[in-house]
Amino acid sequence: xxxxxxxxxxxxxxxxxxxxxxxxxxxxxxxxxxxxxxxxxxxxxxxxxxxxxxxxxxxxxxxxxxxxxxxxxxxxxxxxxxxxxxxxxxxxxxxxxxxxxxxxxxxxxxxxxxxxxxxxxxxxxxxxxxxxxxxxxxxxxxxxxxxxxxxxxxxxxxxxxxxxxxxxxxxxxxxxxxxxxxxxxxxxxxxxxxxxxxxxxxxxxxxxxxxxxxxxxxxxxxxxxxxxxxxxxxxxxxxxxxxxxxxxxxxxxxxxxxxxxxxxxxxxxxxxxxxxxxxxxxxxxxxxxxxxxxxxxxxxxxxxxxxxxxxxxxxxxxxxxxxxxxxxxxxxxxxxxxxxxxxxxxxxxxxxxxxxxxxxxxx
Ligand SMILES: *Cc1c(COP(=O)(O)O)cnc(C)c1O
Numbered sequence: 001x002x003x004x005x006x007x008x009x010x011x012x013x014x015x016x017x018x019x020x021x022x023x024x025x026x027x028x029x030x031x032x033x034x035x036x037x038x039x040x041x042x043x044x045x046x047x048x049x050x051x052x053x054x055x056x057x058x059x060x061x062x063x064x065x066x067x068x069x070x071x072x073x074x075x076x077x078x079x080x081x082x083x084x085x086x087x088x089x090x091x092x093x094x095x096x097x098x099x100x101x102x103x104x105x106x107x108x109x110x111x112x113x114x115x116x117x118x119x120x121x122x123x124x125x126x127x128x129x130x131x132x133x134x135x136x137x138x139x140x141x142x143x144x145x146x147x148x149x150x151x152x153x154x155x156x157x158x159x160x161x162x163x164x165x166x167x168x169x170x171x172x173x174x175x176x177x178x179x180x181x182x183x184x185x186x187x188x189x190x191x192x193x194x195x196x197x198x199x200x201x202x203x204x205x206x207x208x209x210x211x212x213x214x215x216x217x218x219x220x221x222x223x224x225x226x227x228x229x230x231x232x233x234x235x236x237x238x239x240x241x242x243x244x245x246x247x248x249x250x251x252x253x254x255x256x257x258x259x260x261x262x263x264x265x266x267x268x269x270x271x272x273x274x275x276x277x278x279x280x281x282x283x284x285x286x287x288x289x290x291x292x293x294x295x296x297x298x299x300x301x302x303x304x305x306x307x308x309x310x311x312x313x314x315x316x317x318x319x320x321x322x323x324x325x326x327x328x329x330x331x332x333x334x335x336x337x338x339x340x341x342x343x344x345x346x347x348x349x350x351x352x353x354x355x356x357x358x359x360x361x362x363x
Pocket of ligand 1: 219
């Protein structure tokens with residue numbers, strides 16, 4: 001954590017809580033079910049503590065999904081015990097004390113972890129709720145479809161399976177594969193007459209398929225994005241603004257930044273912006289990115305540095321120069337930046353480092 005000082009760097013991320021609430025409502029209404037708000041990876045870079053508390057208090061969300069036990073413990077510090085915190089990722093025996101102490105619900109994905117957790121529960125004279133992950137085709141975590149469900153229930157009597165979950169690998173890109181995964185999950189539940197609650201859908205499944213399970217698990221859509229197209233009125237939650245901190249006049253033929261990857265084709269005016277790849281503004285945006293000053297596009301010129309980036313401001317008026325610089329916002333969203341970097345919006349927002357202060361608005 002950085003020392004908090006009054007005057008911050010002029011670069012900050014604005015997190016719009018009203019937009020978050022709007023997206024949560026869209027997710028709920030498309031899901032026609034309760035949701036597990038996915039707030040792993042510090043709520044995809046938006047700030048898990050703030051957003052979870054807000055979702056609990058203002059959006060009637062009672063279930064939260066994190067990746068790691070550490071993320072879960074951080075949330076428990078701000079969420080009351082009737083909020084359920086589920087770890088979606090990996091746990092092992094080193095985490096059991098924390099799980100119990102902070103009332104965190106783990107996802108279990110193989111017999112070895114169930115056996116150890118069951119023994120721990122017996123030793124502590126408690127019955128622990130667990131989420132059971134079935135692998136229907138992601139081939140990451142989860143029990144295979146040949147697992148005898150009844151045997152799990154009988155063998156681990158101090159574990160209470162409260163939720164059956166599977167994860168879709170391609171709900172944004174492959175209809176047939178998604179249907180195949182859904183069918184396999186349904187068949188499994190039917191074969192063992194499973195009575196527990198269920199959860200299958202992530203964001204793109206929520207947007208493109210009809211949900212029939214107890215909970216959905218919206219992540220990226222709650223932050224305003226869904227691949228491949230947003231026709232659901234989702235509103236991006238994060239914007240990033242900065243300032244021109246220095247202006248440089250170049251003569252035709254002069255070069256900019258490391259390794260001289262940009263040469264001025266005419267006399268030019270260049271602005272220096274205090275954001276770089278250490279802030280999560282990817283180096284892949286060198287000579288590709290665009291920022292907006294007073295709504296006017298300004299190309300990134302030269303290599304993105306660790307802490308600074310240069311943009312072409314030759315075409316700006318004197319009066320534009322005091323304006324905020326939009327790095328991410330209404331003229332350029334994370335999906336567009338992602339395309340320039342050959343990645344997805346998830347990676348763009350998750351990468352914004354904690355050197356950039358988050359400013360919360362519209363609570
Ligand atoms: C991250 C994650 C989600 C959320 O996925 P989005 O595509 O962001 O909606 C849902 N379920 C699991 C198990 C996850 O790991």
